[in-house]
Structures are given as structure tokens and as C-alpha cells.
Amino acid sequence: MRYIIIGAGAIGGTVGGRLAESGHDVVLVARGAHYEAVREGGLRVRTSEGELTHRLPVVQDPTELGELRADDVLFLAVKTQDCAAALDTWGARPVAGGGTAGELLPLVCAQNGVESERIALRRFRRVYGMCVWLPATHVEPGSVSAAGAPYTGMLHIGRYPRGTDDTARHISADLEKSKLLAPVVADVMRWKYGKLLANLANAVEAVTGVLSGDEAIALYRRARAEGEAVLAAAGIEAVGEQEQKEARGDRIRFEPFDGSERGGGSSWQSLSRGTGTIEADYLNGEIALLGRLHGVPTPVNDALRSVANAFARERRAAGSMPVAELLELVARAEERQERQERVS
Template structure:
């Protein structure tokens, strides 16, 4: 199987570089200065042990790459950008191409499946960052990431097995799971803290906001009857496989990085907003996730620095 990584940012860039270093056939879709730097100098992967350069074909759209029926397009953009990716997919890929959602949130697979029949979901456990054009940072110094995959909406397939095999060749730990969306819903619960982590400085008040957001998330999943793996099972899967003790400074998570780069947008509609949606559909109040979603959007819209809101003030606003 050949790979096209659509969105060579933090997660996509590390995946692309590791696949290339593992001997896989890899192309990337990127944009702006990041794209031009990759074309000129290659994609630079920074790890705790040093640096490597992956010289991979790069373009701003799929039409300028070689994408065939034997290709897996690994979609690694933010969730609010997925519809735009599908416009490109519809124009420039064969009907039997494989699409892989290497994304947070649980709404992307359905968007991909509207356009193509073969969709693979992925749970992304990959500490990474991208703050400089042409450069991605791998945060874990032993296994670079845990990237479990599975056929959407459920079950296994030869395509999922082929994707997992390629990822393992790149050094990742990858297991094929028939209940991949139950695992992705557990990851969603973990990502509910992204907005607070991006908007507020560390401290007990921020921790309280995250705990409250997760409590709401667990409540809406239960009300909706959505299968989700337990925290204990997720903890067991992670174990001590990801070693970030030697991690170079990367700032915060994906939402923090979006604010830091001043992109003007964040994907919280598909994280905290997913909880808000389920709450409205099933009659469960979600004031914490509503507030965190709006707070993150305000910071993004004004190009404010991450950590510039007071968690204590947000907690007070909730009480009022």
C-alpha cells in the first residue's frame, strides 16, 4: 500500500516522516510556507535523539500527486477542514481509494464515508508539534506513537490490516480493532481538556474545568447509548509505551498549537462541540463544554496568545 498524508502538520508530518524512514512510498499534501520548505529542503523530523530529513513528493492538492487504487490517503487535518479535503478527494482519487482518518473527534469518518466506500478510523496517540515551516517534532523517544486502526463503522478489513502494517514499518505501535469508534470516543473524552489547556494557564482551577468537561462528556455518551471503551482499558493500552521524558519543548496540545501559530481557527466544535451537540440531542445540559468551546473560539478569532484567560474567571462565569 502506498501512502498520501493529507496535512503534514504535527501528527501528519511525523507519520509521513516515519513512514518514509521505514521504507514506505509516501507523498504529502501541505500548504503555504510549510509546503515550499518541504519541497526545497525536505520534511525535517526532530526527535530526542537527533534529526532526520524525509525528502518526499509534496503538493498543495491531490491532482499534483500520484494517487491510485493502491493508495491510502491519511487525512491529518483538523476536523473543520475535512469537508474541504473531500472536495479534493472527489476530484482527484479513484472510487476505491482508501481514506484513513488520523484525526481527533468522532465526526470525520462519516464525512469521509459520504464520498468513498473504504474508510479506516485511527486513534491518534502521538505527542508531536509543528510550529516552524518544514519541521515537525516527535515527542516520544521510544515508540513514536500508538496508532490503532479499524474499518469504519466497525469490523476489520484487509485495508485496515495493510495500513497497520505500514505504520508498524514506520516504528509505530498499531493494532487493528473492530470497535475502533468506541476507542475514538474514549480519546474524545481526553481531548475535552484541549480547550482549557489552550485558553488557560496551568493550575488547579484549569484542572477543575477539565474534570467538569469530562464529567459532562461521560454523561452525554451514556445518555446517547454510545459504546466507549473504559478508562482502565485505555490506560492499559497506553501503559508506558510513550516516553515523553526526553521530549524537547513543544508547548501544548493541538489546540494550543493552533492558537500559538495564530491560524484564526480551532477544531473545538468537533471536541467540546461534539458533547454540546449530543447534550442537545439527548436532553443533557453541557454548560462547561459550551463555555470552553466559545472561549477557545474567542481567543482564536482575536489571535490571542494561548493561556491568556483566567480559569478562575471561567469557573465563576459557570457559577453565575
């Protein structure tokens, strides 16, 4: 198999680097300054074992590859808000021997949230969900860092919407050889909904700084409580915190390179790079959507989604809002919700 990593940022770059390190054929897809840096100097992957530079093929779009190969695996690691554009670009590409990527090739969705698989299934026949637990950072062009040890991360994989097959098992085996735990599960979306609940903290972390302190943690717990209520109303099962913890066990530890605390997560990194977009619509916004569909109020997640989007749109600095200010915005959203309920 050849792995085409569409989105060679924190997750894609780490997975691509680890696969290349274990001898697999890898092509990276990147944009802008990151593309230029990788093309000129290779992809630097820093782990607890040290730093390696991988001189890998890197492209900006599929036309640079020509026909795709019948043994290609498309590993989609762009943020969910960028999924549709990426899939439209890749889905119609011809595959050697006839047919298109959307008709023939396996596509692995390695994003937070639960929407990318639905977006993909409109365009691709063979879609695989992947629940990503991989503490990695990408804030500098040409470089990614991952501090998990002795395994770099855990990537549950399965067919979407459910089931397993030989392709999932083959991908899992390649990842396991590359210091990435990759359990094959028939209920991958159950794992992704569990991760969605955890990712409701991303907006808090992105706008106020690394998630810590009693007030910030309590705010996340309120957002999660809304999420759990919404999933219960929708009849959606999600893996619980204890089951996730037991799955990882002591097989993945966070080992910082210089004694520092872990940096911010994916939403914080988006703000730090000034991308102008953030994934909040598909995290807190997913809970808001389900809440509206099933009659469950979600004022905390509504407020977090709105604030995170404003930060991204205005390119405000990550972590620049005091927790007290964010709590005040959430309180106003709750008051508005209460007024609307009294009127109705």
C-alpha cells in the same frame, strides 16, 4: 502502498516522516509557509533519537500528482473543520485504471473527535477510523517534533463504522515497522469516543496554557463528567481512562529533547500558529450537540467551546487567559443554564 499524507502537520508530518524513514513511499500535502519550507528544505522530523530531514514529494493539491495510483492510501490528518474541503478536493480525483479516489481508495481519518468519519463516508466508500495518541508538535514551518519513545505513538485503526480487513492489517504492519504501535480493532469508534473525552481538556489548555494546576484540572474533570453523562444518555460506549493507559503500558514514554515539559496539544498549536480556526466545535461542541439531542445540560462544554472559538477568531495568544477568568465565564454559563431550566 503509497501513503498520501493530507495535512503534514504534527500528526501527518510525524507519521509521514516515520513511514519514509522505514522505506515506504510517501507524498506530503501541505499549505502556505509549511509547503514552501518542505519544498525548499525538506521535512525536519525531530524525535528522542535525533533529527532527520526527509526530502519527500510535497504538493498543495492533487492536480500536481495527476492520476492517483490504485495502491494509494489517503491518510487524512487535517483538522476536522477542514475535512469537508479536503475530501471534496481529493474524492473526485481519477485513479489509474478507472474510477475515482472516493470509489476505490482507502481513506484513513486520523483526527480528534468523531465527526470526520461521517463526513468522509458521504464521499468515500472505504473509510477507516484511527484513534491517535501521538504527542507531537508543529508550530514552525517545515518542522515537526514527537517526543514519544521508544515508540513514537499509538494509532488504533479499524473500518468505519466497525470491523477490520486486510487493508487495515496492511496499514498497521507498515506503521508498526515505522516505530508506531497500530492495533487493529473492530470497535475503533469506541476508542475514538474515549479519546474525545480526554480531548475535552484541549480548550482549557489552549486558552489558559499547558494544562496544570488544581483549578484547571478540576475544570477539565467537570467537562469530562458532562461528556460521560451525555454518552451514557446516548447509549455510546467509550474506552475508559484505565483501559487506554493499560493499552499504552510502558511502551510509550514522553522523553523531552531538552528537559522541558511537554508543549501544548493540537488546539493550543492552532492558536499558536494563528490559523483562525480551532477544533472545539468537534470536541466540546460534540458533547454539546449530543447533550441537546438527549436532554443533558452541558454548560461547561458550551462555555469552553465558545471561548476557544473566540480565541481562534480573534487570533488571541494561546494561554493568555487566567484560569480564574475562564472559571468565571463557565460559572456564568452554568447560571444561565439554571435560569433556563427554572423557566422551562
